[in-house]
Amino acid sequence: MTARPTIRRYWREAALVTVILLPWLALLPLGFLWLWQNSAAIWWFLGAALLGVAALALRLSIAKTTKDEAEAMAERASPASPEWGLREKEAWRLVEQIGRETEPLSLTEAEPIKRVVERTVDAVAEHFHPGASHARLRISLPEGLLLAERLSRDLRRAVLAQVPGARDMRLSDAAWAKKIYDRYGTTAKRILSRGDRARRLVRFIGNPKGALLSEATTLLLGQVYGFLSRRVRAELTSLLIRETGRAAIDLYSGRLRLADNEIQTAARAENGAAEEDLAGPVRILLAGQVNAGKSALLNAMAEQVQRTVGVTPTRDGPAELTLKLAGRPEVVLIDTLGIGSEPAALRTLADQTTRADLILWVVSATQPARAPDVQALKEMRNAHETDPDRRMPPILVVVTHIDELTPALEWAPPYDLVQADRPKAGRIRDAIEHVGDVLGIDHDRIVPVCVRNVDTAYNLDLLWNLVAANLDEARFAKLDRLRQNAQGFSAALFLSQMAAGGRWLANSGWRGGS
Numbered sequence: 001m002t003a004r005p006t007i008r009r010y011w012r013e014a015a016l017v018t019v020i021l022l023p024w025l026a027l028l029p030l031g032f033l034w035l036w037q038n039s040a041a042i043w044w045f046l047g048a049a050l051l052g053v054a055a056l057a058l059r060l061s062i063a064k065t066t067k068d069e070a071e072a073m074a075e076r077a078s079p080a081s082p083e084w085g086l087r088e089k090e091a092w093r094l095v096e097q098i099g100r101e102t103e104p105l106s107l108t109e110a111e112p113i114k115r116v117v118e119r120t121v122d123a124v125a126e127h128f129h130p131g132a133s134h135a136r137l138r139i140s141l142p143e144g145l146l147l148a149e150r151l152s153r154d155l156r157r158a159v160l161a162q163v164p165g166a167r168d169m170r171l172s173d174a175a176w177a178k179k180i181y182d183r184y185g186t187t188a189k190r191i192l193s194r195g196d197r198a199r200r201l202v203r204f205i206g207n208p209k210g211a212l213l214s215e216a217t218t219l220l221l222g223q224v225y226g227f228l229s230r231r232v233r234a235e236l237t238s239l240l241i242r243e244t245g246r247a248a249i250d251l252y253s254g255r256l257r258l259a260d261n262e263i264q265t266a267a268r269a270e271n272g273a274a275e276e277d278l279a280g281p282v283r284i285l286l287a288g289q290v291n292a293g294k295s296a297l298l299n300a301m302a303e304q305v306q307r308t309v310g311v312t313p314t315r316d317g318p319a320e321l322t323l324k325l326a327g328r329p330e331v332v333l334i335d336t337l338g339i340g341s342e343p344a345a346l347r348t349l350a351d352q353t354t355r356a357d358l359i360l361w362v363v364s365a366t367q368p369a370r371a372p373d374v375q376a377l378k379e380m381r382n383a384h385e386t387d388p389d390r391r392m393p394p395i396l397v398v399v400t401h402i403d404e405l406t407p408a409l410e411w412a413p414p415y416d417l418v419q420a421d422r423p424k425a426g427r428i429r430d431a432i433e434h435v436g437d438v439l440g441i442d443h444d445r446i447v448p449v450c451v452r453n454v455d456t457a458y459n460l461d462l463l464w465n466l467v468a469a470n471l472d473e474a475r476f477a478k479l480d481r482l483r484q485n486a487q488g489f490s491a492a493l494f495l496s497q498m499a500a501g502g503r504w505l506a507n508s509g510w511r512g513g514s
Helices: 013-036 041-079 086-101 110-128 140-161 171-206 208-252 260-271 294-302 344-353 369-386 423-439 460-469 471-485 491-513
Strands: 283-290 317-322 331-335 358-364 396-398 445-448
Touching: 013 396, 041 086, 086 110, 086 208, 110 208, 140 208, 208 283, 283 294, 283 344, 283 471, 294 317, 294 358, 294 396, 294 460, 344 369, 358 369, 358 471, 369 423, 396 423, 396 460, 423 445, 445 460, 460 471
Parallel strands: 283 331, 283 358, 358 396, 396 445
Antiparallel strands: 317 331
8 A cells, every 4th residue: 555645644743833833933023013113123223233243244254264164074074084095095185175176065056066076086087097088987897886885875874864754755755746846846836936926015015114124134034044054065065075085086996896795705715714804814924134033923922832943044934824812813924034044035025015914024133234124124115105006014113132132131021111220121222213213113113022932922912012003004904905906807707707697698598488
């Protein structure tokens, strides 16, 4: 059975609101009549003139700050995504520039809104595909469908949260309202317009002074409404541009290349098992010079011996170890050959870096030569700068062998590095500051440890806390990496799609012939 239209369904409620408000609305014309009959209208006009001057000052002040305040509100409501990398952030600056240059839009005119949306989308598309003809079309069909799916989901959430009676309204109600409007809307507006003009004329004939006062009031209220609505329109315009730009950045940067379930599939293929979170555990790369203490650090973090440790470089090669320890974040540790062990070590490090989400750069406090570390880090940073589509993994530094700093015979942890009230504490702090300055790493991203013995390792809790503090940034890097890797051509996937398409065509043909 077809539900009754919303207007018919709630006519009693609408009548109740009208009956309650009518007496209060009637006070307006009665008040003007009282002023006129008591010769107090002139004083009302003088007071209104003074308030008008004050309103003009306020209007100028508001007009001066409306744009900035609207942008500030939009920034709070729609900030840049923390998932974005360098190239996405550059595109976001273009979107913000469009927002600053665009005047508040009229919400009743579709064409200006369409032009602003198209300008925003084109700016983002051309940023990611410079020089390409029809940059707006440089997307795949699955990406476009995934964008439509996400926008529809967001729109549904907004409608349920902000539209009264959304669950009860039916499309049949909207169709009925449109049918009524199409049939009677133009005629009704014409009748109402002519009726309003007749009413104003009759009022002017019967009471010219009162009619002039009413017309002036109506004009003033209209101006005030138009001016105050500018603030709302400015905020909505900024939000429209920013949300359009956000969707365009996600689309043209390739962030819609994979749906959530596809990201999980890619993570399972990489980690070899199903994961509870979206992208699985982050991959932590241990890098540094020969004998810096990488294998000893891996053993200490794993809380048991996993790798050989000695004065000669290990030949075990890169190894991956998944850690699932109580009270620790689940991670995959990747131990690599030390820099300087053989010419292929740098190539191996570069290859492993492309599959890393967080990097623990291990340096020995007693190693005076920092040039290999500086050069390797420089090449790593340059590689990411030349590929702005790939997010740079966060880099943390672990300073090992701090127990060997002078005085060598003193080792009585813990050490207070802020007060540095003991000579050893002062040497450790100096080592941290020196390493940070040479490698270009913030001092608060450096942890001194002693991992000579797994059972008596020092400062591992502080290291794990620092890793946990950077897990979000590492997960963003991992999501970027999985999406970027999915953009390459896969012959296996292509053949699988061809086989599925062939089966569908065969089944369709079989049904058509039966």
